Amino acid sequence: MLTQEMALITRDELLLPDGRIEIRVAGPSSLKLIAEVLKGHFPLAFAMSRPQANPPCYPLATQCEIIDFNQLEDDCLGLVLEGKQRVKIFSAAKRRDGNWIARTLSCNNWREEPIKGEFELISAALEQFYLVNPALQELYADLHLEDATWVSQRWLEVLPLYNRDKQVLVNQPDCHKTMDFVLELIKSHAGQ
The missing domain is CATH 1.10.4060 (LON domain-like fold)
Incomplete structure (x- = not known):
């Protein structure tokens, strides 16, 4: 069982493999986390938020890639994420900067099948x-x-x-x- 550490972003939205979502990132600590992802320090996991839980999300997440970004009018960063691989979150730790790092295990994606x-x-x-x-x-x-x-x-x-x-x-x-x-x-x- 090979686990992997991933930077964790949680939102109320759902992102699944092959899906795309545009999110807004604000604040120095969140921007620092994105910089770490772009520098290759961590892969990125996107999970649905779950209030009052630790970690603050549901256990099934999606490893994703940043496929586009731009600066928004309010100086926040707009990111387009593309889902790649389903992952299960086993544990997560909140760093001093407020960002979460999750220990994950890759799960099977649903297989393609024709609509009939x-x-x-x-x-x-x-x-x-x-x-x-x-x-x-x-x-x-x-x-x-x-x-x-x-x-x-x-x-x-x-x-x-x-x-x-x-x-x-x-x-x-x-x-x-x-x-x-x-x-x-x-x-x-x-x-x-």
Whole structure:
């Protein structure tokens, strides 16, 4: 069992493998952590926050890479992160500067699989969602609407669910329960 130390960023959002998210980083200690990541001192893990917990996040996180950055109007740093690999957080320590370093173990990503049958509705709905939310679509060069795993993970990232409910789906061995959940959600709203 080979564990790895990673710099930890927590937010209320979810980032999964092949997903992209734009975040805002402010303050000297957070900027220092990003500098350490960019210098190769630590890989970066992104996790959903969990208030009043230690570490301050759910145990399943995503190792990610910084694929773009820019200075925002308020002098904060805007980062675009791309999820790469699911990781489990075993422990984390808060440094004196307030940043967290987590001890992680790589987990299996969900395997790619084609979307078939009635589940094509989920793919079409995601395509429509991105048309209505162009800022999210702009994060991606390509939409992999033919891949059930890619589509279901993007839905998990954008659906307005409680973090603990998203974690139930994220912790499944594959995308099937998420596909069923999203399909039922779409069908129930189509009937209204």
